[in-house]
Amino acid sequence: xxxxxxxxxxxxxxxxxxxxxxxxxxxxxxxxxxxxxxxxxxxxxxxxxxxxxxxxxxxxxxxxxxxxxxxxxxxxxxxxxxxxxxxxxxxxxxxxxxxxxxxxxxxxxxxxxxxxxxxxxxxxxxxxxxxxxxxxxxxxxxxxxxxxxxxxxxxxxxxxxxxxxxxxxxxxxxxxxxxxxxxxxxxxxxxxxxxxxxxxxxxxxxxxxxxxxxxxxxxxxxxxxxxxxxxxxxxxxxx
Numbered sequence: 001x002x003x004x005x006x007x008x009x010x011x012x013x014x015x016x017x018x019x020x021x022x023x024x025x026x027x028x029x030x031x032x033x034x035x036x037x038x039x040x041x042x043x044x045x046x047x048x049x050x051x052x053x054x055x056x057x058x059x060x061x062x063x064x065x066x067x068x069x070x071x072x073x074x075x076x077x078x079x080x081x082x083x084x085x086x087x088x089x090x091x092x093x094x095x096x097x098x099x100x101x102x103x104x105x106x107x108x109x110x111x112x113x114x115x116x117x118x119x120x121x122x123x124x125x126x127x128x129x130x131x132x133x134x135x136x137x138x139x140x141x142x143x144x145x146x147x148x149x150x151x152x153x154x155x156x157x158x159x160x161x162x163x164x165x166x167x168x169x170x171x172x173x174x175x176x177x178x179x180x181x182x183x184x185x186x187x188x189x190x191x192x193x194x195x196x197x198x199x200x201x202x203x204x205x206x207x208x209x210x211x212x213x214x215x216x217x218x219x220x221x222x223x224x225x226x227x228x229x230x231x232x233x234x235x236x237x238x239x
Contacts, residue, residue, distance in 0.1 A: 001090060002034045003083050004105040005051035005076045010223050019053040021105045022060060025221065026234040031057065034105050035067045041113035043101060047093045049074040049086045083195040084187070091184050102195070104175035106222035108230055109213075111176065116211045120178045126186075126206040127179045127199060131171035133214050139170040140196075140210070148208040151200055162203045171210055174218055 008020030015023065021031040031048070038046060046069055050057050054077050061071055074090035081089050087102065094100055099120065101113065111130060120128040129148070131140060141150035141161070149163035152170065161168070173196070186206070187198045199208050221227045 001047040001049070001074075001087065001094065001100060002031070002038070002103050002105050003049060003086060004031055004034075004057060005049040005054075005074075005080055005086055006105070006222075007052045007080065008106075008222065011227065013224070014227070015052070017053070019050070019057055020222065021048075021057055022053075023221075023227070025108065025227070025230045029060070030105050030108070030221065031060065032064075032067065033108055034103050035069065037109075037113065038101060038103060039067070039069060041101070041117065043069065045070040045072070045097075047072045047074055047090050049076050049081075049090060051076040051080045079192065081192045084189055084193040084198045085191055087195060088184065088187060088190070094181060094184070097181055100179050100181060102177045102179060104220075104222075106220055107175040107218070108221055109174065109176070109216055109218040111174070111213045111216045111218065113176075116176070116213075117178060119211050120209075123209050124207070125180075125209040126183050126202070127177060127208040128211050129199070129208065130174035130176040131210040131212055132174055132216075132218060133212075134172045134218075136172045138172070140173055141168040142171060142210050143168065146209050148199060148203040148210070150203075151196070160200060162200050171212065174213065175220060 004021035006020050008015035022029045072093045137155040139152045143149040143163055143165035149165050150161040152159045189198050219226050219230050221230045
């Protein structure tokens with residue numbers, strides 16, 4: 001599932017008249033990057049949620065013959081539900097799958113999704129989150145066994161611990177995760193909520209692991225400065 005319903009408020013100059021998913025980096029939309037990344041891992045069926053300028057996304061997919069994959073649209077036009085609410089809203093479209101990639105549309109990375117899936121299956125976790133050691137004020141906390149154990153905001157000092165551990169290891173979320181479909185039956189949150197609200201609520205009872213990919217290139221291009229960084233980087237690579 002690609003989370004593509006966001007308004008893109010941080011990219012206001014780019015998203016006033018189009019959805020964030022259709023912002024371009026050197027001639028290719030963020031949505032196309034996301035679809036092609038998932039296709040490279042063998043994914044042939046994708047759910048995409050839509051809200052802001054939703055019809056533009058639907059038309060874009062149609063014009064490009066869905067990039068050779070089966071696409072299901074999860075309609076959030078009436079209400080933007082955030083990642084957790086959006087996932088639960090699309091539950092009926094995911095019910096035939098055992099393991100599900102969740103991918104934020106504004107992430108561009110060379111992370112190896114096949115290796116991440118192998119890791120997820122091998123560990124038997126309910127969910128696996130891609131994470132890196134990088135500078136950010138919001139950190140996920142993991143215990144010595146690599147399981148999600150809390151969350152910390154370095155700027156405000158706010159903290160939530162869900163597992164008791166002798167030591168907590170800080171990692172930054174990379175906007176990519178894998179869940180088992182059975183997780184959707186134990187999430188109790190409703191309405192509009194972040195998927196990490198559900199992850200933290202469940203992390204004391206279920207294993208949610210980190211897939212650490214420090215050596216991979218990674219950019220969250222949902223901000224003007226990183227979007228420009230991506231454009232410059234791709235421009236250099238093409239020369």
